Amino acid sequence: MANVVFHFENGEKVVVSTALGENLLETARKSNVVIDAPCSGNASCGKCKVKYLGGKLDSQKTRHISDSEYEEGWRLACVSHIAGDVEVLVPDIASAYRSRMKVADLSSPQEVAIFEEAKAGLEEIGLSMENNLHIVKIRMEPPTLDDTMPDIERVIRALQEETGIQYIRIPYATLRKLPDVLRRNDFDVQCIIGKAQRHVFVYDIHGNNEDLIVGGLAVDIGTTTVSAVVVNMLNGKILAKASTGNGQIRYGADVINRIIESTKQGGRGRLQDAIVAETLNPMIQQMCRAAGISTRHIYRVSIAGNTTMNHLLMGINADPLRMEPYIPAFFKTNSFYASDINLKVNPDAHIIMAPNIGSYVGGDITAGTLVSRLWDRPEFSLFIDLGTNGELVFGNSDFMMSCACSAGPAFEGGDISCGMRATDGAIEACTIDRDTMEPSLSIIGEEGTKPVGICGSGIIDIISELFRCGIISPKGKFIREGSRVKHDAYGMGSYVLAFEAESGSVKDVELTEVDIDNFIRAKGAIFSAIRTMLRSLDFDISMIEQVYVAGGIGSGINMQNAINIGMFPDIPVECYHYIGNSSLSGAYAMLLSTKAERKTYELAKNMTYLELSTEPGYMDEFVACCFLPHTDSTLFPSVEQG
Amino acid sequence: MANVVFHFENGEKVVVSTALGENLLETARKSNVVIDAPCSGNASCGKCKVKYLGGKLDSQKTRHISDSEYEEGWRLACVSHIAGDVEVLVPDIASAYRSRMKVADLSSPQEVAIFEEAKAGLEEIGLSMENNLHIVKIRMEPPTLDDTMPDIERVIRALQEETGIQYIRIPYATLRKLPDVLRRNDFDVQCIIGKAQRHVFVYDIHGNNEDLIVGGLAVDIGTTTVSAVVVNMLNGKILAKASTGNGQIRYGADVINRIIESTKQGGRGRLQDAIVAETLNPMIQQMCRAAGISTRHIYRVSIAGNTTMNHLLMGINADPLRMEPYIPAFFKTNSFYASDINLKVNPDAHIIMAPNIGSYVGGDITAGTLVSRLWDRPEFSLFIDLGTNGELVFGNSDFMMSCACSAGPAFEGGDISCGMRATDGAIEACTIDRDTMEPSLSIIGEEGTKPVGICGSGIIDIISELFRCGIISPKGKFIREGSRVKHDAYGMGSYVLAFEAESGSVKDVELTEVDIDNFIRAKGAIFSAIRTMLRSLDFDISMIEQVYVAGGIGSGINMQNAINIGMFPDIPVECYHYIGNSSLSGAYAMLLSTKAERKTYELAKNMTYLELSTEPGYMDEFVACCFLPHTDSTLFPSVEQG
Secondary structure: OOEEEEEEEEEEEEEEEEEOOEEEEHHHOOOOOOOOOOOOOOOOOOOOOEEEEEEEEEEEOOOOOOOOHHOOOOHHHHHHHEEEEEEEOOHHHHHHHOOOOEEOOOOOOOHHHHHHHHHHHHHHHHOOOOOOOEEEEEEOOOOOEEEEEOOHHHHHHHHHHHOOEEEEEEHHHHOOOOOOOOHHOEEEEEEEEOOOOOEEEEEEEEEOOOOOOOOHHHHHHHOOOEEEEEEEEOOOOEEEEEEOOOOHHHOOHHHHHHHHOOOOOOOOHHHHHHHHHHHHHHHHHEEOOOOHOOOHHEEEEEEEEHHHHHHHHHHOOHHHHHHOOOOOOOOOOOOOOOOHHHHOOOOEEEEOOOOOOOOOOOOHHHHHHHHHHHHOOOOEEEEEEEEEEEHHHHEOOEEEEEEEEEEHHHHHOOOOOOOOOOOOOOEEEEEEEOOOOOEEEOOOOOOOOOEEEEEEHHHHHHHHHHOOOOOOOOOOOOOOOOOOEOOOOOOOOOEEEEEOOOOOOOOOOOHHHHHHHHHHHHHHHHHHHHHHHHHOOOOOHHOOOOEEEEEEOOOOHHHHHHHHOOOOOOOOOHHHHEEEOOOHHHHHHHHOOHHHHHHHHHHHHHEEEEHHHHOOOHHHHHHHHOOOOOHHHHHHHOOOOO | OOEEEEEEEEOOOEEEEEEEOOEHHHHHHOOOOOOOOOOOOOOOOOOOOOEEEEEEEEEEOOOOOOOHHHHOOOOEEHEEEEEEEEEEOHHHHHHHOOOOOOOOOOHHHHHHHHHHHHHHHHHHOOOOOOEEEEEEEEEOOOOEEOOOHHHHHHHHHHHHHOOOOOOEEOOOHHHHHHHHHHHHHHEEEEEEEEEOOEEEEEEEEEEOOOOOOEEEEEEEOOOOOEEEEEEEEEOEEEEEEEEEEOOHHHHOOOOHHHHHHHHOOHHHHHHHHHHHHHHHHHHHHHHHHHHOOOOHHEEEEEEOOOOHHHHHHHHOOOOOOOOOOOOOOOOHHHHOOOHHHOOOOOOEEEEEEOOOOOOOOOOOHHHHHHHHHHHHEEEEEEEEEOOOOOEEEEOOOOEEEEEEEEEOOHHHHOOOOOOOOOOEEEEEEEEEEEOOOEEEEEEEOOOOOOEEOOOOOOHHHHHHHHHHHHOOOOOOOOOOOOOOOEEOOOOEEEEEOOOOOOOOOOOEHHHHHHHHHHHHHHHHHHHHHHHHHHHHOOOOHOOOOEEEEEEOOOOOHHHHHHHHHHOOOOOOOOHHHEEOOHHHHHHHHHHOHHHHHHHHHHHHHHHOOOOHHHHOOOOHHHHHHOOOOOOOOOOOOOOOOO
């Protein structure tokens, strides 16, 4: 046995006793030490870097570690084995693109605008934002020796009178509080009720003098990023917003690796814990603290996620999703409550899930389609959700077809050496001077924020600019020399956006050939999917009239640059609309509006699902797309090449 | 700080670190060491005896400890304070009347007969033992690439066809198993469903080749004793039976002390844990093991208990029950599930509670009234439930009145120095030779079982015989000398039923003047309640036509002796019927039969509740009853006095 000490940058440490010869990454996982390994420990992504501090560790050198890095002590955890007592540092940067939770400051109107737009847009077309949650005030006569009716009876009668509904259901959680709340408030109370046609469910009871907020929670569970809002159910106001990495990332970057991990002994429980206990519950707690409400005052939850995320959230066997004939356990649930999965909101809160429509097109897309409103328009429109899975919906008010492709986490900054989500410190836009090769950066955050990494929209700009300036070839290799172009011992080139001294990081913020290669494959997956789906419908790219782009890529996305690198079809840039995280705004609409919820189920039913992997020509198309911009250069505008 | 070591007779021990000066009983409670203290630590009951083994303990000597006992090391925990490291023995006998769980051997037909009689009796008058739980077998076509319907949809459609009902609700627990169970069994499965008029609830799903048992659980939660049966819901067969002490006993012997304890900091949680986690869950586990079924295969629970027990089970503030105007939180619940209180059965199992009708007449009485069938007969009948609270129902098919009195735990062996429940080793009947004063004992258990203690029916016989033989006075004091009559240093007399050597205990099995006094007050409470209630109706004792006696007093109860000591009215002994634990058999009937359940709610509604404590003359009547047999000797047959 040996003792392994994991040190963290904040000074904390975890000491683990383990057998000699054990893999360091495995040891970390078993001890709940989070080290990112998007490739699930195959030594292919280079993300699981830790710094050796002392003791005995057997570790190969790999292409992900430069000589100088190796000398400084950097090792990949996945190829390191414990040879005796050992101490390592787990740097924050090893999980930079996922770990930092951001609870948004709602004083910034942009944070709120996207939800208000979604809400206004749906209201405009008749989907009023009404739901069945209400506050009912009741005032009862206190009991006397002549009127000894039990508390529950007294409340039921008052609510029957107030609502006109006979069947009043008082669940355990409410019954339990009854004697205390009634007596503390002299039988002058208010109830939070869910009112259906035939019955009333009494979620909660409080004194009449309390300022009550009926809270709701909308969540987008992405493979890489999880975002959520806490809202006031009575007026739709956003009370808090947060986003963070999906805690499941350490079990694999994409849905396939997650499913494989979930089939291992205890895997389903581990993945469910990673999303519920490690990701959602801390988020809920922080948001509620920011909003100044108790987590128990969230009485409804709406969740949009892809089919795999939905299965793993519920701890349901997802293996049939990846094996022929690719059958989900459910498209929609009909009985799902917070207490079922220990989600830390009111235990009786109903969880609404945006419906899946196939193994690889899930609730994130049906919710997103709802807010895109393409189903309400005659124009042929394309809805693109840029997540770890890229999903597309094409159609109009007459028909809709959807498909999914595996893009990987690059759009959200994953699989990119200096990648990060579109939060403070991220380079979100960039231009490069063709002559000096010097970059001008636009960084998310307050004036003067130093660059820490690059988010999706930044990567698009950088690649587009590097290509335009002739610094990289159509294959993404560096072909010009300069002070910002580096080559490592293996000959791998990179472009430095910010040298260590200028950056907010402990090293250069750069984009490497490996990063560019990863991103080209991601954009290639998207464009080939668009072409293949349209071809299956006998449509041509030029027939697309509107494009709605959604996802965590960043609101700074430059559509022209995305066209220039061959990611999006070459139609007028005015036809493009960035609609933000439509999965989250869709979940928000379903949370608030019973009509929107029903409409989403209806849309899901009417959507045709195209399985790309069995579609002839898709792979050839993908290979042709893995260039800048494409092997068929007539498809894209020619950019000046330096 | 000091270390306290609690040793147990089975060799186990618990070591606790605590502050100097701490009370030993409090320390035990905090550490979950169970030491009975029916008086809740007031040094009045003498039950919390522990044996000092070494170390530093400050402890007063009290009237409950004889000189020789004190010398042997016996101390009352409630008056002992920790003065340094100390070791004590917690003898089994300190909790003899409550701790031993007994899981019944169902090969003995008597164990089963009482339930079959209850069932047959109710069926006879039209309450068929039918409920809404069913097993439905369905066989589906497995999915293919051309038939990619999700699992839940496939099951719903099959169940719609099989049941003819459209709304099929699949809860989380079932959805979670779906992909695995369907694939393991090639889509050939059986579902356990709850079938209502408009919807079907799918509790569980299994392969079609499995032998399934649809289990149910009926429980009687007594203040002192908890009894339960596990039942096959499809045919009513009893699969296992158990009884044990109510784990709340260490917080007080009666409902008032329990309520007071529950109002202390954290008290509600402690009392709920004591009944759910410490009492019910271990019982369920053992019964299910004996029955050979999984605890998750219990799909419905029926509970009968008094109003306080029902409140404490649910962790609901019971304080208003004991304070004017004495208002319960509920008579009946309308939404209560196993998962609400972590009862270890199927988490979706519905918990039915026999309805309370007042603060001191609860579900145990309404359930008992159901099986007494007095509501179906023209004769004026009296139903007596001898529990820690004594409850009475008087009436016939036209009217019913009920009341409650506080008898204390004496009928179940509580508050009696050698008292125990009616299980193996209990003296359940006794005669005494008037000349030799030698007893003849009847002991529960196999031939040759040595006496360990005395159960309720045994105490009635002993007191009746001691009185008949002139060994005790009408006030219960010893007035004859003999080899079996002892007096301690304080002059307190006792009668030895079995000397240490003849007994299965570590000391003499005896009945003391304190015990007799406790029992006289218990029987006095019952008889005075009967007279007071009848008087309030302008009835006389002679008008009682039938008497149904229920409770854990023991099936060996000698009705004539109970009359002789002034406990029961003097009417012909043939009119008396012992109906066992009618609270449990009533809960069993409600569990199995939807009609019986509804009938019980109806009975509860039609029962008038008489509050004895405010009834004029009750206290005087009680005082008059605290004699053998009564101050008004004309009420009872004159027994030969020696």
